[in-house]
Amino acid sequence: MREMQEEVVFVTGNEAVARAVKLAKPNVIAAYPITPQTEIVEVLARYVESGELRSEYIHVESEHSAMAACIGAASMGARVFTATAAHGFLYMCEMIFWASIARLPIVMANVNRALAPGWNIWAELKDAMAHRDAGWIQFYTASIQEAYDTTLMAFRVAEDRRVMLPTMVNLEGFVLSHVMQPLRLVDEAAYDEFLPPVRIPHALNFERPHTLGTLISPEHNFLVQYDNNKCMRAADDVIAETEREFEKITGRRYRAVMKYRCEDAETLVIAMGTLAREAEVACDSLRDKGEKIGVLRLRQLRPFPKAFAEEVKRLPAERFIIIDRAYSSGYGGILAEEVKARLYDLGIIKEVKSIIAGLGGQDVPHEALEKLFMDKQGGETWYGV
Amino acid sequence: MVEVLGKEEHGGMKAEKREVRGARWLAAVPEDEYVLKGNSACAGCTAMIALRYALKASRATGRKTLLLVGACCMVVCEGVYPNTAYNVPTLDTAFACTASMASGVEAALKSFGRRDVNVIAFAGDGGTVDIGIQALSGAVERGHNFLYVCYDNEAYCNTGMQRSGATPLCARTTTTPSGKREKKKDVPRIIAAHDIPYVATVCPSYPMDLYEKFKKALSIEGPKYIHVLTPCPVSWRFPTSKGIEMGKLAVRTGMWTLYEVEHGVFRLSAPSRRVVLNGDVLPVEKYLRAQGRFNGITDEEVERIQKIVYQELERLKEATARRRLW
Amino acid sequence: MVWSVSAKEAASESDAVRAGTRRVIEIRLHSRGGQGGVTAAKMLAVAAFLEGKYSTASSFYGAERRGAPTVSFTRISDHEIRKYSQIRRPDCVIVMDPTVIDAVDVTEGLKPGGKLLINTENNIDADKFEDYEVYTVNATKISLDFDLKVAGAPVLNVPIVGAVAKMGIVRLDAVRGAILKMFPNEKNVAAAEVAYKMAAML
Numbered sequence: 001m002r003e004m005q006e007e008v009v010f011v012t013g014n015e016a017v018a019r020a021v022k023l024a025k026p027n028v029i030a031a032y033p034i035t036p037q038t039e040i041v042e043v044l045a046r047y048v049e050s051g052e053l054r055s056e057y058i059h060v061e062s063e064h065s066a067m068a069a070c071i072g073a074a075s076m077g078a079r080v081f082t083a084t085a086a087h088g089f090l091y092m093c094e095m096i097f098w099a100s101i102a103r104l105p106i107v108m109a110n111v112n113r114a115l116a117p118g119w120n121i122w123a124e125l126k127d128a129m130a131h132r133d134a135g136w137i138q139f140y141t142a143s144i145q146e147a148y149d150t151t152l153m154a155f156r157v158a159e160d161r162r163v164m165l166p167t168m169v170n171l172e173g174f175v176l177s178h179v180m181q182p183l184r185l186v187d188e189a190a191y192d193e194f195l196p197p198v199r200i201p202h203a204l205n206f207e208r209p210h211t212l213g214t215l216i217s218p219e220h221n222f223l224v225q226y227d228n229n230k231c232m233r234a235a236d237d238v239i240a241e242t243e244r245e246f247e248k249i250t251g252r253r254y255r256a257v258m259k260y261r262c263e264d265a266e267t268l269v270i271a272m273g274t275l276a277r278e279a280e281v282a283c284d285s286l287r288d289k290g291e292k293i294g295v296l297r298l299r300q301l302r303p304f305p306k307a308f309a310e311e312v313k314r315l316p317a318e319r320f321i322i323i324d325r326a327y328s329s330g331y332g333g334i335l336a337e338e339v340k341a342r343l344y345d346l347g348i349i350k351e352v353k354s355i356i357a358g359l360g361g362q363d364v365p366h367e368a369l370e371k372l373f374m375d376k377q378g379g380e381t382w383y384g385v
Numbered sequence: 386m387v388e389v390l391g392k393e394e395h396g397g398m399k400a401e402k403r404e405v406r407g408a409r410w411l412a413a414v415p416e417d418e419y420v421l422k423g424n425s426a427c428a429g430c431t432a433m434i435a436l437r438y439a440l441k442a443s444r445a446t447g448r449k450t451l452l453l454v455g456a457c458c459m460v461v462c463e464g465v466y467p468n469t470a471y472n473v474p475t476l477d478t479a480f481a482c483t484a485s486m487a488s489g490v491e492a493a494l495k496s497f498g499r500r501d502v503n504v505i506a507f508a509g510d511g512g513t514v515d516i517g518i519q520a521l522s523g524a525v526e527r528g529h530n531f532l533y534v535c536y537d538n539e540a541y542c543n544t545g546m547q548r549s550g551a552t553p554l555c556a557r558t559t560t561t562p563s564g565k566r567e568k569k570k571d572v573p574r575i576i577a578a579h580d581i582p583y584v585a586t587v588c589p590s591y592p593m594d595l596y597e598k599f600k601k602a603l604s605i606e607g608p609k610y611i612h613v614l615t616p617c618p619v620s621w622r623f624p625t626s627k628g629i630e631m632g633k634l635a636v637r638t639g640m641w642t643l644y645e646v647e648h649g650v651f652r653l654s655a656p657s658r659r660v661v662l663n664g665d666v667l668p669v670e671k672y673l674r675a676q677g678r679f680n681g682i683t684d685e686e687v688e689r690i691q692k693i694v695y696q697e698l699e700r701l702k703e704a705t706a707r708r709r710l711w
Numbered sequence: 712m713v714w715s716v717s718a719k720e721a722a723s724e725s726d727a728v729r730a731g732t733r734r735v736i737e738i739r740l741h742s743r744g745g746q747g748g749v750t751a752a753k754m755l756a757v758a759a760f761l762e763g764k765y766s767t768a769s770s771f772y773g774a775e776r777r778g779a780p781t782v783s784f785t786r787i788s789d790h791e792i793r794k795y796s797q798i799r800r801p802d803c804v805i806v807m808d809p810t811v812i813d814a815v816d817v818t819e820g821l822k823p824g825g826k827l828l829i830n831t832e833n834n835i836d837a838d839k840f841e842d843y844e845v846y847t848v849n850a851t852k853i854s855l856d857f858d859l860k861v862a863g864a865p866v867l868n869v870p871i872v873g874a875v876a877k878m879g880i881v882r883l884d885a886v887r888g889a890i891l892k893m894f895p896n897e898k899n900v901a902a903a904e905v906a907y908k909m910a911a912m913l
Contacts, residue, residue, distance in 0.1 A: 010753075010760050027496035028489060056492035060485060061523030068482030068520065072453070072489025075476050078496060080489070098479055143791075175795045179769040180753055182760055204474040206449045206502070211469040213477030220466055277793040365796040 008184050013144045013176040014039035016183050017083070017109045017169070020151035022047050023191045024107070027078035027198075028056045030066040034088040035121045036173040037111040041083060063088035067095035067106075074104035075212055077203030079155065082106070085173060086113035089127045093134075099166040100135030101228065102212065105158035105200065106166040108136075109151060112273075112325075113173040114360040122361020123172035125273065126326035129301070129334045135228055137167040137235055138302040140272040144181040147171040149252060150299075152186060153242050156195050160242075163235045164200070165228075172325075174361065175274050190249045236303045256305030258297040261287065262315055265294030269373065270339055271323035272298050275358055279323060281366035282373060293373060304338065309346050319351045321373055325358040332380065357383035410593050415444045424470030426462040429625035431632060432536045432615040433462060434589035436507060439534060440473060442599035443503045451476070451490060455483035455508030455517065458543045459536070481516045483508040484524035484533055491529045503603050504531035510551035511541040514572050525579045525608040532602050532609040535572065538617035546620040546678075553640070554693070555686045556678050564682065568693070576610045577646045577710050583609040584646040584710075590632030594643060594654055601647075614641045622677025631675065636660065638672040639694045642701060644710075651710040653701065661701045669694055736880065737798040738785040741817050742807035742867070745777040750893075751807065751868035752783035757889040758872065758881040759787040767792050780811050787880070803880060804843075806830060807850070807867050818843065826878050828910070830867060837913050848874040848910040857902040869894070873903030874910035883907055 011019070018040050021029070029048070031041035047053035056073075060066045063084050070080040084092060089110055099106050114124035128138060137157060141147040150169045158167040171177055204212060216224065236256070243254045260280045262268060269279045276297035286293050296311065320343070324333025331337060336354035343350065355372050357364045362384060372381060419440035426433045436459065443450040450473040454460050460477050464470045478486040487506040494502050508517055513535035521533060540558050541547040548558040550570035557564055577584040582605045587595040595613070602609040616631035618624065623631055635641035636656050643654035659665040669691045673679040704710050738755060742748030749770040756768035770783040784798045803826040806817050818827065818840065827843045829835055830850040837845065854865035869890060876883040883904070890899045 010757050010766075028492045030489065054496075056496045058488055058492050059527060060488070061519060061526075062485075065482055065485030065488070065520050065523060068479065068485035069489035069492070072476065072478075072486035072491075073493035073496075074489070075486075076451075076490050076493035076497075078489075078493035080493075094479055095482065174769070179767055179795070180756055181767050181792075182765060204451065204476060206451075206474060209472055209474040211463060211471060211475040211477065214463050214466050214469055214475075215461065216466040274795040278795055280793050363797045365799060366794060367799075 007187075008182055010180055011144070011183050012039060012178055012180050013147050013171050014111070014178070015043050016144045016148040017151050017171065018043035018047070019183075019185065020148045021081050022053045023152060023186060023188060024079065024081070024155045024195060025053065026055050026081040026107075028058065028070070028073040028080045030058045030060050030069040030073075030080065030082040032060050032063050032066045032082075032084070032088065034063070034085045036113060036177040037083045037085045037088075037109065039177070040109060040111075063092040064095060067092040067099060070106045070108075071095060071099055071102060071104055074099075074106055074200060075102070075204055077198065077200045077205075079159070079198040080106050081108070083109040083111070085111040086115055086127045089131070090115070093131065096131060096136065096166075097134045101224065103164045103202065103228065103231075104166055105155075105164055105198070107151070107154045107158055108166065108168045109147075110168050110170050111173050111177045112170050120360045121173060123175050123274075124325055124359050124361065125170070125172070126334075128168060128170050129326040130328075132302050132334075135165065135232065136302065137163070137165055137232070137239070137300075138170065139168070139300055140170045140298065141176065142273050142277050142297060142299075144176060144179065144183055145252070146254070146299075147176060148183055149186075149246065149250070149254065152191060152195075153239075153246050153254075157235065157239050157242050159196075159198050159200075160235075160238045161201070163231055163238050165231060165235060170273070172273050184250070184252075186250060194245065194249060232303050236306055239300065240307075254299060256298070256300040256307040257311050258299055259311065260295040260297070262294035262296055262311070262317070264292055265315065265317050266292040267294070267319040267321060267373065268312075268315065268317040269293065269295045269321045269323065270298065270335070271295065272301070272335060273325065275323050275325055275364060278364060278366050279369055282369035285366065285370055286373060291374070298335070301338070304342065309342060312343065312348065313346060319353070321353045321355060323355045323357055323369075327356055327359065336380075351378055353378045354380040355383060356380065407593070410596075414438070414596060415441045417441070417444055419444070419450070419472045421470045421472055423464070423468075424462050425464050426458075427619055429618040429628050430458070430462070430615075431589045431617070431628040432458060432538065432613070434592070435534070435536055435587070435595065435613045435615055438589070438592060438596045439505065439507075439599050442596050443505060443603055445600055446503060446603045448603075449502045450474075451494070451502050451504050453478050453483055453487050453490065453504070453506040455506070455512040456480040456543075457507075457509030457512055457536075458538070459507050459509070461543060478506075478508075480512055482520045483512055483517055484520040487531050487533070488524045488527065488529050491531050495530075506531060506533045508533070508535060509541070509543065510535060510537040510539060511549040514550040514570050518572070518575075521576070522579065525576060525581050525610065528581075529608055530606055532599075532611065534611045534613060536613045536615045538615050538620060539569070540620055542617050542620040554690055555673075555682050557680060558678070564686065573610065573612045574710055579608075580649065581610065582607040582648055584612075585610075586612045586614070586641070586643055588614045588632040588636060588641060588643065590629045590636070591643060591654075591656055594656065598645065620678065622680075623675055627675075631672075634667070634672045634675065637667045638669045639666050639698050640669060640672055642697075644701075646710050650708050651704050652708070653705055657701075661698050662705065666694075666698065734788065735792060735794065736787040736803070737801045738787070738803045738805065738880065739798050739801040740783040740785070740805040740807060741811045741815060742781055742783070743777075743811065744779045744781050745862075745864065746807055747861075747866060747868040748781055748783045748807055751805070751871050752785045754868060754872045754886070754889045754893060755785045755875060755881060756787070757892060758876075758885040759785075761885045761888045761892075762882060764789060765791050771797065780814050801825065803828070803875075803878070805871060805875065807871055826880070828871070828874055828878060830871060835913065845913040846874065846878055846910050847913060848906050850874065850906060853902050853906050853909065857898050857905075859898060859902055869899045869902045870906035873906030876903075877907050877910040
């Protein structure tokens with residue numbers, strides 16, 4: 001019988017994230033509870049109170065203040081962490097944009113949840129996807145192990161001198177945050193080597209006083225934004241490098257684009273998060289029936305990975321099915337529109353089918369996906385309508 | 386500074402005695418300037434006097450200064466990239482969250498084990514009394530070791546004088562053209578009710594009082610709150626050179642009271658003791674009619690304000706007797 | 712309940728998924744809020760995990776009012792589990808509170824020949840469940856006998872998972888390990904072992 005060794009545990013997605021944060025040893029944690037993220041800040045509180053984690057833990061009075069406190073602390077050169085979801089994310093929105101323009105390597109876990117009114121606490125990706133323009137690096141995870149691993153990598157990516165940008169790790173509400181799965185832990189000594197001490201070059205100091213965030217005129221502002229974008233794009237390579245380094249110490253392989261049975265696929269399903277995994281199950285079933293279908297899971301939405309274009313160009317698929325768990329009203333599935341734009345850039349005008357599924361936590365079984373995949377009609381389909 | 390005191394007309398202390406004291410006091414104030422020349426403040430800005438002396442007081446404690454500045458005149462006064470007029474490390478904050486950004490700064494310093502920094506947050510009345518009150522309340526409730534300063538020009542003056550919760554009754558602003566219908570929100574009292582170690586009200590017209598209170602605040606551990614009445618010549622519409630005089634009128638008429646609440650004990654400051662306890666109070670009309678922002682105010686409104694002032698003075702008398710603000 | 716609606720929609724025979732190397736055992740637990748149904752699902756998953764399997768446990772999180780019917784899920788596999796949707800065609804259904812049977816169709820989607828465990832003190836009407844392999848155990852009595860109570864209510868999950876071991880889904884030693892890991896207390900282990908002995912197939 002397997003001994004429950006310390007190196008493998010059985011925990012929820014939320015606890016997995018908290019364990020990763022514990023390894024990263026942030027100087028400051030800003031904590032405000034919101035379903036379905038609350039367990040993250042609760043577990044962190046236990047770690048801090050027991051002394052296992054020596055962080056300053058600020059019980060902020062709102063999410064806006066959570067991000068503000070993170071910005072304050074990071075401006076002094078501290079490593080910081082916070083977590084939120086849905087309405088908390090929206091409430092801190094002003095400061096989300098601020099953090100990126102301020103070039104602060106803040107790491108945040110966002111437990112994706114649908115938006116109100118009509119309180120719906122279940123999984124939907126709109127909270128983060130609607131803010132893909134905020135200048136944060138965005139990861140979308142599809143298992144508890146991945147949420148843990150990605151949080152560990154996020155600190156290193158964010159703090160890399162070539163990047164110096166805030167980074168968010170998304171995990172879907174309940175389906176990942178509350179589900180329990182086995183988790184392989186990373187050894188603390190190995191992680192300490194993997195993640196260098198934090199050094200924020202523009203942090204406030206007393207030797208040479210300067211100001212962060214003063215007025216900036218039209219002559220200079222766009223240059224800041226240009227710089228910001230340059231580093232966001234550089235992040236693509238830094239992320240790939242980090243993932244390769246991580247693989248060396250854990251044996252677990254992550255790439256910006258995760259392929260499942262794509263090499264000879266005629267149809268490619270493109271998706272993010274747990275629906276991509278469910279799609280793999282549907283894919284297996286269809287393969288048994290002779291369909292040449294594969295799943296391309298995007299782990300990274302910002303920077304939009306170069307790898308996506310590289311893979312699509314290389315792979316033989318002629319038909320693309322994009323699953324969206326977030327919709328832009330009056331326009332289309334958010335991922336679908338991003339992908340279509342990229343395909344256009346590549347000069348690929350192919351058949352694209354957009355499936356809108358899982359909004360508001362709608363349950364999407366692989367059997368249903370199978371049917372949707374086999375429906376040769378193109379255009380946009382809303383599952384359940 | 387000494388000259389102004391020499392022009393004292395009213396009450397208790399001999400002019401010459403005050404002059405001597407003023408000179409001695411001035412000698413003790415650090416000469417270093419942390420608000421540099423070439424800043425973008427309006428001529429006659431009294432808030433900058435407060436900032437200058439706050440930073441000098443910080444210097445006098447022997448510790449370093451980390452300044453946070455909310456979205457307010459103070460940010461504009463700083464200047465434009467790539468220059469800044471503030472010679473201390475400064476973090477400019479978003480509007481609603483000066484106090485929570487300060488919380489983050491304080492926590493970072495704590496995590497680094499640094500105990501040699503005065504964290505001082507400056508925000509306007511809008512950013513404190515209205516949009517900033519949540520963050521401020523949270524920060525002081527959590528007990529962060531920092532000084533929060535609200536400089537109060539009684540409106541969103543930076544953006545052209547819109548009404549704030551700190552705007553006094555009957556004041557005309559761009560959003561209350563016929564006068565504000567509500568009373569001024571008493572934030573020092575609200576913050577004092579959080580039971581923090583030190584709350585004080587000051588005015589740059591009384592620079593010794595202001596400086597000493599800043600120094601005292603910075604010598605106390607925990608959250609401190611100082612509320613500065615900063616008459617604004619532009620928005621209140623009075624001559625540029627009359628800023629100091631206007632502050633004195635505010636205190637002399639009882640429209641503004643100087644006090645401290647130190648570990649829960651309420652104590653009036655000298656200039657206000659005369660007003661509250663000795664009845665040495667000027668009619669509010671003198672104050673109101675001196676400012677363009679009360680143009681069009683009716684006699685009834687003046688009377689109403691006068692009554693409210695008398696009530697407030699009574700309340701302060703009782704508070705003095707009980708040694709508690711509420 | 713979402714699952715009972717869409718189960719009808721999507722219940723096409725997908726035997727290709729069942730057959731083949733990627734077999735997943737799916738267990739659905741019915742209980743009432745406050746009875747520890749979610750914990751029972753977790754205990755089963757931990758037991759399977761201790762056996763070296765990959766397992767997941769979750770619940771349908773709604774307004775968790777005390778006393779309302781609730782469902783929890785456990786999946787067990789030799790491989791990484793990639794299904795995140797709710798369980799529609801369980802291999803095993805566990806009913807921790809028999810009164811739920813009146814409120815909810817507990818056997819919905821249960822495969823013919825699938826296993827059914829009911830906590831009951833009376834005899835169950837066997838005809839109602841003739842398509843399935845039915846086990847019963849008086850978990851409530853066992854719980855009270857061992858004085859296992861939380862907030863005045865009997866703790867059902869410990870005897871229930873003991874009974875599940877009798878059904879061959881997880882091993883008893885793994886159940887012991889899970890209990891010791893989650894609620895280390897000899898009384899809990901003893902209760903589970905008694906339930907294992909007492910659980911019987913109809």
